[in-house]
Amino acid sequence: MFVDASAIVAMIAHEPGHAELAKALEGATSPRTTSGIAILEAVMALRRIGDVGVPGAEAIVRRFLDEADIVVVAITDLETRGAFAAYGRYGKGQDHPAQLNMGDCFAYACARAHDVPLLFVGNDFSQTDIQSAMS
Known part of the structure; x- marks a missing residue:
């Protein structure tokens, strides 16, 4: 399972649906992974929504990753x-309703490269062909 920044933030911030995300995470049948890009996105989001600086937000995210046994995978040339490819098909500015941003394109690519489902929040990925970890 690849855990997108949107899911990380939702679980940390107890956003609507966080319990279902946590249940899916606990039931993962593949290794739980994320990327440095997703970590940065999550830290940026927590900084925006909370009264916490960047170092504090990073500490919160890293503690969550450690407690959830989520491993950070490298972004290689494959990803x-x-x-x-994800940007060309689903990215912002393309003629597709998903309109994935840069971080989304990398999350999509990581899930594809490792052949695992994607844990995410929102409607963007559901408009692609990626396998959802919630189904």
């Missing part, structure tokens, strides 16, 4: 090429 980078996959992100380009």
Whole structure:
């Protein structure tokens, strides 16, 4: 399972649906992974929604990752090429309703490269062909 920044933030901030996300995470049948890009996105989001600085937000995210046994995978050329493909098909500015941003394109590519479902919040990924970890 690849855990997108949106799911990380939702579980940490107890946003609507966080319990269902946590249940899906606990029931993962593949290794739980994320990327440095997703971590940065999560830290940026927590900084925006909470009264916490960047170091504090990073500490919160890293503690969550440790407690949830989520491993950070490297972004290699394989994932980078996959992100380009995702952008070309689903990215912002393309003629597709998903309108994935850069971080989304990398999350999509990581899930594809490792052949695992994607844990996410929102409607963007559900408009692609990626396997949801919630189904």
